[in-house]
Amino acid sequence: MSEETTFFLDGEPIPFTAGQTILQAAHAAGRYIPHLCWHPDYKPHGSCRLCTVSIGGRSVPACATQASEGLEVANRTPELDDARRMLLQMLFVEGNHFCPSCEKSGQCLLQATAYELGMMGPHFDHFYPNRPVDASHPDVLLDFNRCILCSLCEQASARDGKFVFVMGGRGMRGRKVIINSASGRLADTDFALTDRAANVCPVGVILKKRVGFSVPYGQRRYDRAPVSVAQAQEASRE
Numbered sequence: 001m002s003e004e005t006t007f008f009l010d011g012e013p014i015p016f017t018a019g020q021t022i023l024q025a026a027h028a029a030g031r032y033i034p035h036l037c038w039h040p041d042y043k044p045h046g047s048c049r050l051c052t053v054s055i056g057g058r059s060v061p062a063c064a065t066q067a068s069e070g071l072e073v074a075n076r077t078p079e080l081d082d083a084r085r086m087l088l089q090m091l092f093v094e095g096n097h098f099c100p101s102c103e104k105s106g107q108c109l110l111q112a113t114a115y116e117l118g119m120m121g122p123h124f125d126h127f128y129p130n131r132p133v134d135a136s137h138p139d140v141l142l143d144f145n146r147c148i149l150c151s152l153c154e155q156a157s158a159r160d161g162k163f164v165f166v167m168g169g170r171g172m173r174g175r176k177v178i179i180n181s182a183s184g185r186l187a188d189t190d191f192a193l194t195d196r197a198a199n200v201c202p203v204g205v206i207l208k209k210r211v212g213f214s215v216p217y218g219q220r221r222y223d224r225a226p227v228s229v230a231q232a233q234e235a236s237r238e
């Protein structure tokens with residue numbers, strides 16, 4: 001008889017297979033661990049720290065920590081959610097997130113996670129960084145004001161074999177996504193709407209032109225259900 005492989009997330013048993021991370025297994029089981037930089041198709045980047053869980057009082061990123069038999073993992077505790085709200089507030093003030101006018105509103109993972117965790121305001125002073133918008137491409141607009149540096153576009157574009165997006169710069173304020181062309185403009189790459197990278201951004205940076213409001217506000221993915229419910233429903237269909 002094969003040994004049962006189960007760990008516990010807030011006391012609930014979660015099955016897993018060898019090599020799965022805590023977040024992978026929880027997601028597959030329809031249990032929500034807050035996250036921003038993790039995507040099931042790409043390797044964990046470990047930069048947002050929203051997925052931090054507690055094991056025996058030690059904080060670890062669920063996206064980069066392997067599940068193991070019998071592990072007791074604390075996830076949605078008041079303390080962990082407090083820390084997550086603070087990380088979200090820092091992300092909101094580090095960029096320029098004008099949610100009411102963003103065409104990704106209702107489909108944005110950052111916005112949905114802030115609602116899920118009950119973030120009421122930014123708390124910190126805004127940085128108001130000066131970030132360029134690149135509207136040069138015929139089909140795609142890039143608004144870097146909303147970038148959370150998750151690296152998913154870089155990973156997706158590498159998978160596309162095009163390497164259009166590259167993480168560059170140093171330090172919190174210097175780090176940014178760079179367009180890999182001599183001019184630095186998206187129009188001067190071979191980027192196409194059919195690329196994986198055109199569909200991977202969890203926030204409103206990589207936006208398709210002319211389709212922005214085809215699904216009206218109020219009927220979008222995270223308008224219909226909170227992110228914890230929406231992701232559980234989607235996981236059950238995967």
Ligand code: SF4
Binds near residue numbers: 147149151154201203
């Ligand atoms: S552009 Fe989007 S996918 Fe790329 S790093 Fe920024 S937030 Fe992530």
Ligand code: FES
Binds near residue numbers: 034037038044052063
């Ligand atoms: S999802 Fe784990 S660090 Fe971002």
